[in-house]
Amino acid sequence: MQQVAERAGVSRTTVSFVLNNTPNVNISAETRARIWQAAQELNYARDFAALSLATGRSHTIAFVLRQHADELLVDAFLGGVLNGIANAINPVGYHLLFCTLDPNAPGSSYSELIRSQRVDGLLISGPVINETELHELHEEGVPIVMQGTPDIDTIYSVDVDNVASAKQAVDHLLELGHTCIAHITPGPLGYIASRDRLTGYRQALDTAGIDYDEELVAEGNFTYASGYTAMKRLLNKSNLPTAVFIANDVVALGAIRAIREAGLSIPTDMSVIGFDDVPTAGYVYPGLTTIHLPTVSLGKCAGEMLLALINGQEPAQQRILLETQLVIRGSTSEITYLDL
Amino acid sequence: MQQVAERAGVSRTTVSFVLNNTPNVNISAETRARIWQAAQELNYARDFAALSLATGRSHTIAFVLRQHADELLVDAFLGGVLNGIANAINPVGYHLLFCTLDPNAPGSSYSELIRSQRVDGLLISGPVINETELHELHEEGVPIVMQGTPDIDTIYSVDVDNVASAKQAVDHLLELGHTCIAHITPGPLGYIASRDRLTGYRQALDTAGIDYDEELVAEGNFTYASGYTAMKRLLNKSNLPTAVFIANDVVALGAIRAIREAGLSIPTDMSVIGFDDVPTAGYVYPGLTTIHLPTVSLGKCAGEMLLALINGQEPAQQRILLETQLVIRGSTSEITYLDL
């Protein structure tokens, strides 16, 4: 910086003002140009550590992914969400620190990221329950946005309406004439999204006047394998459903394998509807009917919300719910009456 | 820090020594314990900016993803690679800055990350060609590791042996009796991996004494859609192949749709072998025979290599080649002689 100042024939302060575009400072256009040119020529970049130390801002946010390594491997959203976040924060000079935090692995923590001022805010992805550390930080006023549904509603968040979307999926099945509809949850019911999607399933059934049958519900675990196992169990029950709502596409793909292995064909013998619309959903046979999740927008909104919080603005909404969309492909069809 | 010192009844220097585990300093175990406890009680975390400024190290590396947004959305490796990198660097206190850099978007750059000392090293993922900025940085001695194959071989890198693996894939087809084998590249031939896999294909053909037929080769573009289009073109040619080696699973999935739409069944009418072994490969019908890429190891090795470079060590090898594996599933079978 000293060098830039010398080369431009001004003081370091002036350089600082120009490079920062500090308002309320009158510096001749000619001087400004000279400084920019000198900086360019010297390939100068402001030292990040010094800048953070002096300003108390790191211009960095942490993206904390709360997933097991296993789930990470089949995570189809990561790219979209990261892309969305980058779209939101890069243009304003913010960077993204990528952190994974296995919910089951003890010890690691994100509060240190904040206490050490390494990041200005936290963007938490993935389901969290009873996260006292998170709650404390939130209480202290640390900028936090959750991509998903938080367990306490004072935390800012962006998500889709899981209940309504799940209901929409089941309504689709209902409209096709199905009355015996099974359900596989995306993950354990400890996860709020799992609970919400189950609620949507029940609401749809309820509205249609169909009794809820616990026997028709199985639990997934975010993986192909869990879908396979859950479906196997469902297929061994006495009352065979004609359709199944599997609230996670990856789990659905696993379940489909079990259905095929049982000699059933889709959609003739069994209609299948998923949730998420992972990239492959349109490229399996038959194409998987599912609920589309706007991953990029999810990331973008969350990023923008966090930025607002960091800048001391009060976001318009506490919780943003993005639109989903029913994508009808080949895995669902009108019920076939086998006894005809 | 001042507070910690006071609480423990020592000077700031002593606190610094203890917290850093500075060698060659004799401090009584009792004092050390007292300091740790005080730090704990005060919930103290060393200020990151100050630490970086004083030490000149940011303990951060940048993961630079050179992908179009479109590709990012269907990227099946991201999770695995990130996971691998995190495994390598987190245990030694390093963090990951996630940066995307669309190869087609001008302007953005990574040299600033280095010049501003924001990161200690660069981990570049994805194919790069004629990247003068990268070459310059490398010349200057900046720690850089590439996950993939660099265009100049002085750059450290970790990848799989694309030529040998592609050859292995085609050999599998050859062993099944196929002689008319088509090929779809993963991406444009400007990408080294695309070229290498094509080379492997040619080598296999060559060894088997089969002439290379340009008509049997089409170009993919990393996406489902490109596979679909490329396959359509191939299917319209006069000489219909009995097998096809598609050197990218996502592209292969797209191609499979074209094959089915043409009324051909897999593997009876057409054997298909992919490359990468994306998570869904085992959950489509029939299961996709492919070459398994060790994504987590790729990330881990690259991370370790970069760490070594940052610490001034000379890595044992300039270029690390990880093992791939042929995974035989249902999409390939012995050739069926239609004219019998």
Next chain:
DNA sequence: TTGAAAGCGCTAACAA
């Protein structure tokens, strides 16, 4: 063993 003090490169309040 522990303490004092000089930077690290920048910002920003103040003075000129």
Next chain:
DNA sequence: TTGTTAGCGCTTTCAA
């Protein structure tokens, strides 16, 4: 419109 200067919180050399 530009320059001076006091920190930001830590490391690290040197002295005690």
